[in-house]
Structure formats: C-alpha cells, structure tokens
Amino acid sequence: MSEKILFTDLDGTLLNSAKKVSPGMQLLLSKMVLAGNRLVLTSGRALPSVLKVAKNAGLLFPDTVIIAANGNEVYDCDTKTFLMRKSVPIEIAEDIISMAQEESLYLHSYSDTCVVAPKDGVEVKHYCSRTGMEYQVSDDLLKTIGHAPCKLLAIDMENHGRLEAFRSRIQEKYGDKISAIFSNPIYLEIFDKTAGKGNAVRFVCEHFQIPLSNSVAAGDAENDISMLQAAGTAVAMANATPEVKACADFITQQDNDHDGLSEAILQLFEM
Structure with a gap:
C-alpha cells in the first residue's frame, strides 16, 4: 500500500x-x-x-x-x-494595524503563546472561547509580540460588509504581498502571500x-x-x-x- x-x-x-x-x-x-x-x-x-x-x-x-x-x-x-x-513584514503589519485603527475595526495578532488584542472586548472573548487560547491586551501589538507577526485577524461580528471593504483596501495596497481571505464570515485572515x-x-x-x-x-x-x-x-x-x-x-x-x-x-x- x-x-x-x-x-x-x-x-x-x-x-x-x-x-x-x-x-x-x-x-x-x-x-x-x-x-x-x-x-x-x-x-x-x-x-x-x-x-x-x-x-x-x-x-x-x-x-x-x-x-x-x-x-x-x-x-x-x-x-x-x-x-x-513565514510572517507579515513589520512595516506592512504596522500599516494594516493603522488602517484598522482608522476604521475602528477590531484587529488582533499573536505572540508565541497567546492572542494579543487591542482591547478587552466581545471580539477577543468570542475568539478565545472558540479556540481555547489565552489573550493579553496591548495598545502596541507589534511591540508586545516582539517580532513580525505570523498573521493578523480582523473581526466584525455584525457587519460582514466592513470586512469586505477592509479586504479591498488591503488588496489594493498590498495585493502582491499579502493575502486577505475569510475563514468564516466574521474572521478576515491577513497573512503573507507566499x-x-x-x-x-x-x-x-x-x-x-x-x-x-x-x-x-x-x-x-x-x-x-x-x-x-x-x-x-x-x-x-x-x-x-x-x-x-x-x-x-x-x-x-x-x-x-x-x-x-x-x-x-x-x-x-x-x-
């Protein structure tokens, strides 16, 4: 066989x-x-x-x-x-995080051990309850992570259209370097194109x-x-x-x- x-x-x-x-x-x-x-x-x-x-x-x-x-x-x-x-290059990750902040869109990333979230809100609680992960809150995600992130995750639990629009912005600016795809209707996964x-x-x-x-x-x-x-x-x-x-x-x-x-x-x- x-x-x-x-x-x-x-x-x-x-x-x-x-x-x-x-x-x-x-x-x-x-x-x-x-x-x-x-x-x-x-x-x-x-x-x-x-x-x-x-x-x-x-x-x-x-x-x-x-x-x-x-x-x-x-x-x-x-x-x-x-x-x-692989990872999202630091300078691109910084820009995408800033784009999310401009739109008041929840976006988190990951250290080697836990989720690193910008706020202690419903999004991170929902995500961690579904995945069994721990989380910490930080106003500087990349500084807390300490290295280029493996991926970023944007979450909107009520308005899928906001995530679609955010994906379009990412694709327009970084489409040759970054993939932005859905793992379900409320999770937009953002990671290196390769x-x-x-x-x-x-x-x-x-x-x-x-x-x-x-x-x-x-x-x-x-x-x-x-x-x-x-x-x-x-x-x-x-x-x-x-x-x-x-x-x-x-x-x-x-x-x-x-x-x-x-x-x-x-x-x-x-x-």
Whole structure:
C-alpha cells in the first residue's frame, strides 16, 4: 500500500459545533494512521490552539507535523521546531494595524503563546472561547509580540460588509504581498502571500516525499480553497461554502456535526 496523507481543516470540518473531535472520528483517524497513512491538522488557528486540539483528541501520533496560522507555520511535534515559518513584514503589519485603527475595526495578532488584542472586548472573548487560547491586551501589538507577526485577524461580528471593504483596501495596497481571505464570515485572515494552506500542503508533501497525487485535503471555507486546489483529491464538507464545493472532487453527504469527513476517509484511504 502506498502512503497517503490527509490534510484536514479543523473548524467546520474535523471539529463539530462544540469544537470537539468525536470519539468515532478519533478512532477512525487512529486506524488510518496505524495503517501507514499520515494526518496533518491544517488550520487558520494559531499553533497553541491547534496543539491543544491535537492533544485533547489524542491525535499527536509519532512523526506528526501541524500546519497552523493558515499555512504560515509548519511545526514538527516531535522535535518541537518549525520546519517552515513565514510572517507579515513589520512595516506592512504596522500599516494594516493603522488602517484598522482608522476604521475602528477590531484587529488582533499573536505572540508565541497567546492572542494579543487591542482591547478587552466581545471580539477577543468570542475568539478565545472558540479556540481555547489565552489573550493579553496591548495598545502596541507589534511591540508586545516582539517580532513580525505570523498573521493578523480582523473581526466584525455584525457587519460582514466592513470586512469586505477592509479586504479591498488591503488588496489594493498590498495585493502582491499579502493575502486577505475569510475563514468564516466574521474572521478576515491577513497573512503573507507566499504562505497559505496550499503552499504548506506542497511543502509537507515534499518534506515527507509523498506525491501530491497521494494527498487528500478537506475543508469548508474560503481559506481552505488553496489546499483543495493543491492536493491530489479535494474534499468539501456538506456544510462548505459554494465556492469550496465548486473545487471539490468529493462532497460529503453529512456535515461536520455528523462526522461527514469519515465518508471521505473510508472511501479514499486503505485501512
């Protein structure tokens, strides 16, 4: 049997609405890995949050890597080192933060351990309740972080149009250097153009010397499209957006609350 590799998004794909991996899914993934395949959790979340999910769900298998922060980071869980790490250039991050401040738009970033937020408001409380991360408040995000940020995240819980307009401003000014895409309607992910889940998928396949044709990627949102396009087989969840379904080879019948991902695993992986 030739080794295959599954890249799966977390929120809206592997995780249910309670932000958990079901016991049945955990058993199926363990069986898949024990049969000689690989699992790579591939998320827009920051690394500490993805690691917490993996640990709590019992998915930290030997020789595991994780893709975090929308493909900005590829992390080796055994050696506890980054195989790849990209960031938003400091001067661009400073300008985008200023643009958000001009529009009174909430925007946070990340230190190596927590969310760094501009205020202690509903946005950061909502985000951290969903991801299990800690946060600290700072009036100088970049000074607190101490290095170029892995990504920025703008949140508007009531007006998606404001985020769309902000994305347009970013694309107009930095479209050749920065990606700005939605992971859900209230989160606008802002990161280096050379990162992204698709490029991370290619990197990991090359690292493990697995042909892209032996890779499967599963997701539900706009920030998953690049990895679905990069992988040999693209899986869209039943709850995925129309844009994600349009680039899929396989669409699950069930959604993320009913282990829809298991349909693809059972059909596409030998166990």
